[in-house]
Amino acid sequence: MSPTKEKIWLSSPHMGHRELEYVKEAFATNWIAPLGPNVNGFEAELQEYNNIGHAAALSSGTAALHLALIILDTQPGDYVLCQSFTFCGSANAIHYTGAQPVFIDSEPHSWNLDPNALEEAIQTIRNDSEKFPGTIRAIMPVHLYGMPAAMDDILAISKKYGIPVVEDAAESLGATYKGIKTGTLGDLGAYSFNGNKIITTSGGGALVSNNSNWIEKARFLATQARDPAPHYQHTEIGYNYRLSNVLAGIGRGQLEVLDERIQQRKRVFETYTNWFLNWGLEWQAQTENEKTMSNRWLSAFDLGRSTWSPDHIRHALEKEQIECRPLWKPMHLQPVFADCMYFGGNVAERLFENGLCFPSGSNLTGEDMGRIERAIKQSINESS
Numbered sequence: 001m002s003p004t005k006e007k008i009w010l011s012s013p014h015m016g017h018r019e020l021e022y023v024k025e026a027f028a029t030n031w032i033a034p035l036g037p038n039v040n041g042f043e044a045e046l047q048e049y050n051n052i053g054h055a056a057a058l059s060s061g062t063a064a065l066h067l068a069l070i071i072l073d074t075q076p077g078d079y080v081l082c083q084s085f086t087f088c089g090s091a092n093a094i095h096y097t098g099a100q101p102v103f104i105d106s107e108p109h110s111w112n113l114d115p116n117a118l119e120e121a122i123q124t125i126r127n128d129s130e131k132f133p134g135t136i137r138a139i140m141p142v143h144l145y146g147m148p149a150a151m152d153d154i155l156a157i158s159k160k161y162g163i164p165v166v167e168d169a170a171e172s173l174g175a176t177y178k179g180i181k182t183g184t185l186g187d188l189g190a191y192s193f194n195g196n197k198i199i200t201t202s203g204g205g206a207l208v209s210n211n212s213n214w215i216e217k218a219r220f221l222a223t224q225a226r227d228p229a230p231h232y233q234h235t236e237i238g239y240n241y242r243l244s245n246v247l248a249g250i251g252r253g254q255l256e257v258l259d260e261r262i263q264q265r266k267r268v269f270e271t272y273t274n275w276f277l278n279w280g281l282e283w284q285a286q287t288e289n290e291k292t293m294s295n296r297w298l299s300a301f302d303l304g305r306s307t308w309s310p311d312h313i314r315h316a317l318e319k320e321q322i323e324c325r326p327l328w329k330p331m332h333l334q335p336v337f338a339d340c341m342y343f344g345g346n347v348a349e350r351l352f353e354n355g356l357c358f359p360s361g362s363n364l365t366g367e368d369m370g371r372i373e374r375a376i377k378q379s380i381n382e383s384s
C-alpha cells in the first residue's frame with residue numbers, strides 16, 4: 001500500500017452546480033432560520049419531483065419517521081410492524097413513541113419486508129388480544145439500498161387489515177415502483193438527506209403525504225407545537241425538527257442533480273455486476289411482474305453462493321484504502337431490541353452474514369473503479 005493513496009469512500013457527498021447560490025441567497029437575505037424561502041422552495045420541489053401533494057422539510061429522516069408515527073396516533077404499548085433488515089433509524093423512531101417494534105424478515109428478491117411474515121405477525125397479534133393488548137398502528141417497509149419493497153402485496157395487506165403504511169424511503173429517493181416514486185405509495189413516506197445518502201443537505205429529512213392535514217400537523221409538531229397566539233402558547237408536546245433554511249438551499253441544488261446521481265450510481269452498480277457475473281454473487285432484484293427501478297444507492301452484494309469471504313475482501317480492500325461495509329445487521333439481532341417480537345425465517349440474518357457493500361458514490365472516477373477492481377481481484381487470488 002502506498003501511503004499517498006487517497007481513500008475511496010463507500011458513499012460521499014457529491015455537490016452539483018447551484019447549491020452555493022442558494023446558500024448565498026440565504027445569507028444575503030439573512031434567512032438563517034428554520035424557515036424561509038429555501039425551505040418553501042425545497043418542499044415545493046420535493047413535491048413536484050415525487051408527484052406528491054405535500055412535503056415537510058425536517059431535520060432528519062428519523063425525525064420524519066417519528067412524526068409519521070405520532071400523526072398516526074401511536075401510543076405507548078402499541079405495535080409497529082417494521083422490516084428487521086434496516087438501519088436503526090427506522091426502529092428508533094418507533095421506540096421514541098413508546099410503541100413496540102415488531103420485526104419482520106425480508107423476502108429474498110428485494111431483501112425487503114416479507115409479505116407472508118407480515119401477515120403472520122398481524123394475525124398472531126390480532127388473534128390474542130389478551131397477550132397482545134396494544135393496537136397495530138403502522139406497517140413500516142424499507143426500500144433498502146434503494147430497492148423498492150414488494151409494495152403491491154404490502155399495500156393489499158394494509159388494506160385488508162386496515163393498517164396504514166409508513167414507507168421508510170430514506171435510502172430510495174428517486175427509485176420507482178411501477179413508475180411511482182418510492183415514499184409516495186403508502187400513507188406517509190420519509191426521506192433522509194444525511195451526508196451519505198444519494199443526495200444530502202449534510203443532515204436533513206422530509207415527510208411526504210397526499211393528506212394535507214397530516215403534513216400541516218407535521219410542520220406544527222416540528223416547530224414545538226406552537227398554537228396560533230401572539231405569545232407562546234402550547235396545548236401539545238412539540239419537537240424541534242424543522243430543516244434550516246441554509247441547509248434547504250443545499251437540498252435545492254442537490255435535487256437538481258438527483259436524476260444524474262441515480263444514473264451515475266446505476267453505472268457503478270452495473271460495473272460491479274459485470275465483474276461479478278461468473279462468481280456466483282447475488283444482488284437485489286425485482287420479482288417477476290413488478291416493474292421497479294432501484295436508485296442503487298449502495299452497491300450491495302450477497303456472497304453466500306460464492307467462494308469469497310466477505311470479511312477477507314473487506315479487510316484486503318481496507319488495506320488499499322478502499323472502504324467497504326457489511327450489510328445492515330438486522331434489528332431483531334441487535335442487543336438493544338433483544339426483547340422485541342420477530343416473525344419470519346433467516347433471510348435477513350443470512351444476508352447480514354454473507355453480504356458486502358462496495359464503494360458506490362456517484363463521484364467515483366474510472367481510476368477509482370480500476371483501483372477497486374485490482375484490489376478485489378488481488379484479494380480473491382490471495383484467498384484461493
Ligand SMILES: *Cc1c(COP(=O)(O)O)cnc(C)c1O
Binds near residue numbers: 060087170
Ligand atoms: C439514513 C436512514 C434513516 C435515518 O435518516 P437520518 O436522516 O439519518 O435520521 C432511516 N432509515 C434508513 C433505512 C436509513 O438508511
